[in-house]
Amino acid sequence: MSINLNEPAVELRESRLRTLTGYEGDAAHLLSKNDFPNRERSFTQCGSCSADQVMNLFTQIQDAAVVEHGPAGCAADIPYRNATFRLGNRRMGYPVHNVKYINTNLDEKDTIYGGGAKLEKAIREAKRRFSPKAIFVTTTCASAIIGDDVPGICDELEEELGIPVVATLCEGFRTNIWATGFDSSNHSILRKIVKPARQKQPDLINVISFQHRFLFESVFKQLGLRPNHIVPLSTIEHISEAAATVQYCESLGSYLAAGLEQHFGVPEVKAPAPFGIKASDEMLREIGRMFHKEAEVEKVITSEKEKIAKDLERLRSKLTGKRAFIAAGGPLAYNIIALVKDLGMDVAGTCIWHHDQKFDNDDERLNFLKFDLKHYGNFHIGVCNKQAFEVANAINKHKPDIAISRHITTVWAAKLGIPSIFAGNEPTEMLYDGLIRFGQTIDDAISNPAYIKNVAKHSKLPYTDWWLEQNTYSFLRGEKNV
Numbered sequence: 001m002s003i004n005l006n007e008p009a010v011e012l013r014e015s016r017l018r019t020l021t022g023y024e025g026d027a028a029h030l031l032s033k034n035d036f037p038n039r040e041r042s043f044t045q046c047g048s049c050s051a052d053q054v055m056n057l058f059t060q061i062q063d064a065a066v067v068e069h070g071p072a073g074c075a076a077d078i079p080y081r082n083a084t085f086r087l088g089n090r091r092m093g094y095p096v097h098n099v100k101y102i103n104t105n106l107d108e109k110d111t112i113y114g115g116g117a118k119l120e121k122a123i124r125e126a127k128r129r130f131s132p133k134a135i136f137v138t139t140t141c142a143s144a145i146i147g148d149d150v151p152g153i154c155d156e157l158e159e160e161l162g163i164p165v166v167a168t169l170c171e172g173f174r175t176n177i178w179a180t181g182f183d184s185s186n187h188s189i190l191r192k193i194v195k196p197a198r199q200k201q202p203d204l205i206n207v208i209s210f211q212h213r214f215l216f217e218s219v220f221k222q223l224g225l226r227p228n229h230i231v232p233l234s235t236i237e238h239i240s241e242a243a244a245t246v247q248y249c250e251s252l253g254s255y256l257a258a259g260l261e262q263h264f265g266v267p268e269v270k271a272p273a274p275f276g277i278k279a280s281d282e283m284l285r286e287i288g289r290m291f292h293k294e295a296e297v298e299k300v301i302t303s304e305k306e307k308i309a310k311d312l313e314r315l316r317s318k319l320t321g322k323r324a325f326i327a328a329g330g331p332l333a334y335n336i337i338a339l340v341k342d343l344g345m346d347v348a349g350t351c352i353w354h355h356d357q358k359f360d361n362d363d364e365r366l367n368f369l370k371f372d373l374k375h376y377g378n379f380h381i382g383v384c385n386k387q388a389f390e391v392a393n394a395i396n397k398h399k400p401d402i403a404i405s406r407h408i409t410t411v412w413a414a415k416l417g418i419p420s421i422f423a424g425n426e427p428t429e430m431l432y433d434g435l436i437r438f439g440q441t442i443d444d445a446i447s448n449p450a451y452i453k454n455v456a457k458h459s460k461l462p463y464t465d466w467w468l469e470q471n472t473y474s475f476l477r478g479e480k481n482v
């Protein structure tokens with residue numbers, strides 16, 4: 001897909017990537033074409049706001065400020081974003097400080113008379129209070145409905161303040177897919193912040209990730225390469241000077257990686273994210289080809305595999321045949337399947353938050369689902385749009401040995417007495433040693449079930465037996481996927 005930076009708003013995932021939030025069938029069928037119609041639900045329990053994902057990225061940039069133009073309720077996620085930012089800074093060894101964020105606190109009067117004056121005041125205050133290198137101004141449902149001219153106000157103040165003041169059109173009702181929020185932020189960064197490289201740095205690789213203290217560092221060092229961790233928890237300097245971009249999550253980084261390649265000449269590493277042994281091999285070999293370091297890469301692969309061999313054997317002897325239920329976003333869930341299969345485990349079932357049928361850099365080597373099918377075989381997929389009632393139903397049906405989940409916490413499995421682990425923002429499961437860390441976490445959870453059993457004994461699910469006996473996806477409308 002070509003990335004169009006002329007438009008102020010990003011093209012939505014619904015049309016750009018033909019993203020699905022409702023599907024039930026097997027992986028091979030899902031891959032048989034890329035234009036399945038989305039199956040809507042006749043009942044929806046909860047959802048995520050894409051503007052929240054915009055905050056997830058913008059508030060975590062070290063030298064930028066954010067002005068959210070909306071009611072205070074849209075700021076409900078900010079304490080969490082602040083805690084994540086402070087923790088991330090501590091982990092990365094940066095000075096610990098708060099997010100640089102202002103909400104315009106739109107009220108009823110503003111929805112009648114307009115909130116433009118409040119927005120101007122907030123942008124000037126952000127400049128005075130934080131002295132940022134850029135200010136991102138984001139929209140919400142309220143400011144979009146009343147029709148405040150956010151891009152116009154930003155353009156005027158950009159001239160006055162002498163720094164980029166970037167309108168990001170990301171109100172929650174704009175899209176049904178929360179991950180579009182990542183694209184909205186990256187669209188603004190590509191449009192207004194990234195500048196063409198003055199000088200290329202041939203040993204520098206952009207790494208798109210959430211929290212990434214030691215991702216890639218060890219293997220990159222062995223290859224004489226330097227990681228440039230970008231967005232979030234970073235500045236965005238040098239981003240176009242890198243020789244390549246690598247990412248660990250298509251949901252997060254697909255748009256930015258494609259935009260850097262198409263508009264700034266920074267190629268994306270076209271390989272599956274390095275989850276599991278086979279994907280790690282493939283990604284490192286692709287990096288070897290791009291940087292003409294094929295022989296060095298083979299040495300790294302051999303030595304990394306030697307380092308984990310004993311632990312892998314030990315974990316496989318304990319975990320072979322155990323069944324894992326996986327609930328996560330499209331790419332990460334498919335990544336986790338590679339991990340559990342490498343540990344000798346079986347996939348009991350899945351709840352996938354959403355599934356992208358296309359990729360921004362239209363290259364099949366980035367398609368982890370296809371990679372799973374080729375190397376690990378077919379499996380059943382349910383796309384659940386983070387519906388907790390479907391997740392609880394599915395875990396109860398499959399009764400796995402372990403539930404592995406992201407975003408929706410492990411609470412549903414715990415209440416059912418099933419050991420569960422949280423696949424968090426720091427992708428510590430990556431590469432060869434990551435497989436061991438992940439396997440050990442699974443083994444610890446399965447081997448110590450007493451706490452979870454006690455939780456279940458004293459818990460009551462909010463769902464009736466009637467619901468738990470229904471087909472997990474019985475509220476999906478439209479033609480059945482076979």
Ligand code: SF4
Nearest residue numbers: 049051074140141172
């Ligand atoms: S932007 Fe809209 S959907 Fe998101 S928190 Fe605000 S009101 Fe809710």
